[in-house]
Amino acid sequence: MSFYHTPKALSAFDAKFEAQKIAFGPISFQVAHCLLKFEVLATIDQAGEQGLSIAQLAQTNVLNEYALGVLLDMGLSMGLVWLNGDAYVLDKTGYFLLHDDMAAINLNFVQDVCYQGLFQLDKALVAGKPSGLAVFGDWQTIYPALKDLPAEAKASWFAFDHYYSDHAFPQILPLVFAHSPKHLVDIGGNTGKWALSCCEFNPEVEVTLMDFPGQLAVAKDNATKHGFAERIHTFATDLLDESRPFVEGADTYWMSQFLDCFSQEQILSILQRTAQAMTPNSQLFIVETFWDRQPSAASAYCVNATSLYFTAMANGNSRMYHSKDLIKLLHQAGLYVDEDTDNLGLGHTLLRCKRKP
Amino acid sequence: MSFYHTPKALSAFDAKFEAQKIAFGPISFQVAHCLLKFEVLATIDQAGEQGLSIAQLAQTNVLNEYALGVLLDMGLSMGLVWLNGDAYVLDKTGYFLLHDDMAAINLNFVQDVCYQGLFQLDKALVAGKPSGLAVFGDWQTIYPALKDLPAEAKASWFAFDHYYSDHAFPQILPLVFAHSPKHLVDIGGNTGKWALSCCEFNPEVEVTLMDFPGQLAVAKDNATKHGFAERIHTFATDLLDESRPFVEGADTYWMSQFLDCFSQEQILSILQRTAQAMTPNSQLFIVETFWDRQPSAASAYCVNATSLYFTAMANGNSRMYHSKDLIKLLHQAGLYVDEDTDNLGLGHTLLRCKRKP
CATH class of the missing domain: 3.40.50.150 (Vaccinia Virus protein VP39)
Incomplete structure (x- = not known):
């Protein structure tokens, strides 16, 4: 293991930015989830280097221009897309969110199994119990609960x-x-x-x-x-x-x-x-x-x-x-x-x- | 605006890592929240370059060695701390999470006001309504609800x-x-x-x-x-x-x-x-x-x-x-x-x- 044994080589400015990324992490996560779920990244990917404007995307998407705009402008900030004029083009991080099955499997697992229950992490740490599991019912551990999880959670758990x-x-x-x-x-x-x-x-x-x-x-x-x-x-x-x-x-x-x-x-x-x-x-x-x-x-x-x-x-x-x-x-x-x-x-x-x- | 108009200069490896950071974003967020809430970062900060081991931290913290361990090992991965032997020392990103009031204000706002409701972002985008607000009650917008929000949410909203x-x-x-x-x-x-x-x-x-x-x-x-x-x-x-x-x-x-x-x-x-x-x-x-x-x-x-x-x-x-x-x-x-x-x-x-x- 060659990592973690020295401070990170990071400017103060970059470290401040990293702190903000952590602070807004649940937002960037949900933006990524929606850009995948509503197939916005996939549509942009198909358009190649030329990209697609919000107005073009809205023509075939269930989401309107407002919804596409808030998602994609945050997508710019997250490095998922970049702007070619007023057209959004897939960027490298967006490419891997879309095409790397490990990223997709991790993201679905966090969304469907963990997201809601994670809000109870502080309680779980103090109690030594999986306090977040209450989201799915009254269980002591997740193992006997697996067969009774909601369909999406069950699928994402086993996929993971x-x-x-x-x-x-x-x-x-x-x-x-x-x-x-x-x-x-x-x-x-x-x-x-x-x-x-x-x-x-x-x-x-x-x-x-x-x-x-x-x-x-x-x-x-x-x-x-x-x-x-x-x-x-x-x-x-x-x-x-x-x-x-x-x-x-x-x-x-x-x-x-x-x-x-x-x-x-x-x-x-x-x-x-x-x-x-x-x-x-x-x-x-x-x-x-x-x-x-x-x-x-x-x-x-x-x-x-x-x-x-x-x-x-x-x-x-x-x-x-x-x-x-x-x-x-x-x-x-x-x-x-x-x-x-x-x-x-x-x-x-x-x-x-x-x-x- | 000099940003967003070209693809990010990022290696494929780094872009894959960025995608994973987004996929696990809610976890890193809750880890940061707990490391702040239970004053783990503050205690480590006071110990300076020498840092503190898990066993040392457990002596005065409400959290046990297991709880401190899962938080701090993820903290290593997030660049909040680094390891000096077996002692955890505050790293730059952790420093700004702890001392930059803007990061703290944003993080508390996301935790207390947004985290739970963000799970409904997909619904909100389709409906054009703040679907997440249901977490706090039956309101059409947050503005008339402000005076009735739970105390923590209200405080974090106005602080923001x-x-x-x-x-x-x-x-x-x-x-x-x-x-x-x-x-x-x-x-x-x-x-x-x-x-x-x-x-x-x-x-x-x-x-x-x-x-x-x-x-x-x-x-x-x-x-x-x-x-x-x-x-x-x-x-x-x-x-x-x-x-x-x-x-x-x-x-x-x-x-x-x-x-x-x-x-x-x-x-x-x-x-x-x-x-x-x-x-x-x-x-x-x-x-x-x-x-x-x-x-x-x-x-x-x-x-x-x-x-x-x-x-x-x-x-x-x-x-x-x-x-x-x-x-x-x-x-x-x-x-x-x-x-x-x-x-x-x-x-x-x-x-x-x-x-x-």
């Missing part, structure tokens, strides 16, 4: 969740199967995306998913649809309930984008129980996006921002961790890191862990 | 409104009184801030405020308190009601931060009725913050962002205008610009207008 794993899994599969797993226990396996990938990648591996019964019903259904019903098994449990048993003695355990959903105390408990279930020859793979292991300050920004979703909306006490904090918990649980691979997918790290002798 | 006029009035007074006004009609005079300034600046001038009866009651009270009851008069009306008369034949008319509260159609109507009330020797002064007359892209950003407050929260159809649009309306109303002075206060323009012969 899957986008990152979809980019990581193809690179990670060969690294895992280089260690010839026969029986992989997927802890917090959710709806079985990784289990299916494993069964497709290797003709013999068996997978057991540990998760809430609700998730497993969906996973079992997915397994059957893909013809893997005989190799994908389920083990219903509540992973935070310390009285419930773990699947014991498998050669491989697996946790992907899972530990970031828990507080440090809960992670320690889960790791301790995993270590107990492991044999001296078992391996535990952990996939995480650690903020300190990101390839750039830009990706660290996204990872750090995501932590606040956990605070305000998900469970109030988890986050995207610094790798140092997680490795400390691994050691406390009686495990050590045997292999440590960064820069997989979109800033993922794969840790292969073993029980300390 | 007065901040900009407080910076402009001292520079503008001598320019206006160079033309020796004897009777100044303050159209949309609100609670009488400008009227009091005039009476203090010049011992003879008489001022008549035109506004809603509610506002004028407060203004009359203020005038009496300052000993100007005999020189400050009131004329209760609804300025949008075309059947109601104007104060006629005064030598000077005055509209400060007023026309931006109306749509172009409404502005034209107000200007036409003002022109009718004027004599050939009358002058009309208009004070506005035009986005195209701003001294920098940074101040234009703030002005353009403010337009969306009018869209979502205030009345749904007004904005901070381009000077060209307002001057066109002046001409249509039978007026011309006789003197045109930019860069007063914080990006204000003073127009002195006369009736066309």
